[in-house]
């Protein structure tokens with residue numbers, strides 16, 4: 001009986017499937033983009049179209065992928081049979097808006113850890129080519145993908161969409177974790193179930209990717225992934241400008257994720273034979289939750305994504321919050337002494353050292369005039385470098401080379417070097433304007449400013465590169481009738497300048513900063529050794545902000561400074577800053593003897609353990625989003641050493657926290673537990689202090705951590721006992 005009832009339903013489903021996938025074609029051959037654990041399987045149909053048939057855990061036998069149907073065209077063009085969001089949209093010379101992409105060629109090469117696959121797609125009617133590129137980083141389980149678009153039509157074609165990547169997923173439910181914020185509120189994590197239709201996260205800021213939305217996401221399949229469970233894809237775009245990531249859930253509950261430059265205000269007139277190369281989209285897959293996905297990114301970033309990712313970093317004392325614009329030579333040389341006394345490697349002179357006709361004594365003037373202010377620094381930068389050296393610390397300097405105050409000599413001399421609409425009022429943000437970096441003369445100006453400074457002062461050991469505003473009233477006097485290229489050309493020009501600088505100065509550490517954490521992307525981090533996560537240095541807030549960044553960026557990139565923000569103890573501030581690249585922005589001479597002694601010791605402890613923090617495996621044990629505390633742990637690869645950072649946030653009751661099971665240890669090893677980084681004379685409350693436990697115990701039962709009351713913190717060192 002039942003069978004009779006089911007038959008019409010079955011037939012209906014079949015017909016319906018056929019209607020949804022009219023182009024489903026039999027497989028001719030498959031192309032596997034695989035890392036050690038992950039496979040992205042593409043298939044060439046008998047109709048020559050390219051399909052994505054799988055993304056997930058690698059199967060043992062590649063022949064098994066042949067059973068998968070060709071349901072999703074891999075990189076869907078617009079204007080033919082596509083009914084949802086396309087990856088690419090083009091307008092041909094004859095006004096025809098269609099594109100059909102057929103596989104013309106493919107190539108896979110191996111170079112050690114890297115397998116590169118390149119698939120050439122061609123239109124059958126128009127001389128348009130789209131090349132999909134994939135690099136699979138075997139050990140790191142990261143796939144990097146980008147697209148190249150080219151044509152040989154007579155005149156430029158118009159590109160109105162040009163995704164770096166399109167990925168298809170099939171699951172029961174989809175959970176998107178995104179990171180949003182604002183100035184001083186970076187990386188707020190939010191997770192939601194995707195519903196039908198399109199969810200877009202994007203930015204339209206031009207000079208930076210990040211401010212309100214960050215170009216990173218997690219996409220969990222079926223159920224929300226945790227730190228240790230669930231199938232999850234983590235993705236990010238390497239582009240220091242406007243981005244767009246869209247997640248479209250269609251009528252058959254399939255998801256397409258499209259990532260790339262934001263096409264907003266950016267129609268691109270692609271000339272014949274010119275190649276439009278999209279930024280790189282990076283992603284990883286984990287079937288054991290977000291923790292593994294992060295560790296994949298960390299390892300990849302250190303090995304490939306960040307300048308000198310496995311190198312050293314300099315601890316520093318910055319003067320921004322200690323002095324703001326109010327300093328002179330004697331004040332600075334005194335601060336050098338403070339840096340030495342603390343035991344940091346470098347003193348970083350921040351904003352306010354330049355401008356003469358319009359001295360930079362606040363943020364309303366002087367930006368663009370990169371000459372030392374005579375009244376403040378009569379002996380120039382060279383003298384400061386020498387004085388710092390005499391005190392035993394290196395010297396670093398802040399610049400913001402892409403920007404200008406209207407009250408500056410630069411603006412007076414080159415009013416046409418600024419992005420601004422010709423027929424509207426100038427629009428200021430932090431009293432400044434963006435230079436028209438699309439103009440090669442401006443690129444030369446930026447390059448020369450840095451090059452001249454470093455040529456004159458070769459001992460400058462560090463640069464903080466700031467960028468304090470986004471684009472508004474955008475118009476490039478240089479690009480004239482190609483205004484829709486400004487956002488793209490700006491970022492390309494930024495990279496061009498950085499390429500030149502890095503050719504000449506390959507080793508110099510440079511911090512990436514953008515009015516807080518506006519520039520934290522792997523497009524820029526190729527050129528930079530570290531980034532400034534946020535102007536918000538209140539350690540309570542920082543626990544959340546650093547937690548957020550830790551999903552995608554290794555701790556070696558995160559500049560964490562101890563400042564006077566927040567009412568927490570110096571110990572708490574220090575414990576929070578230690579979880580990355582440690583620095584100070586504080587008046588050392590106002591420290592009590594105990595605070596100074598504690599800080600000197602903290603720097604030594606950090607120096608001793610920094611390799612573990614920067615290059616170890618990160619395990620996020622307790623989330624500040626789940627409990628009124630955060631607990632993180634770093635363990636080295638051979639599981640002989642680990643470090644726990646534990647921060648109570650605002651627990652409502654004393655002793656409310658349960659023991660924390662550790663991760664990343666060897667069950668068969670024995671470990672000694674010690675609380676470190678304590679204030680002088682303070683005894684440990686820690687029941688486990690000095691005791692030895694088996695790895696098995698620590699993994700299965702865990703530790704009751706000593707910091708149970710409001711805004712207390714603890715750092716626990718775990719050492720294998722042989």
Ligand code: DGJ
Pocket residue numbers: 320350351398466468513514515516532534535
């Ligand atoms: C914004 C940065 O985020 C701060 O750290 C500081 O360098 C100021 N700019 C200086 O103007």
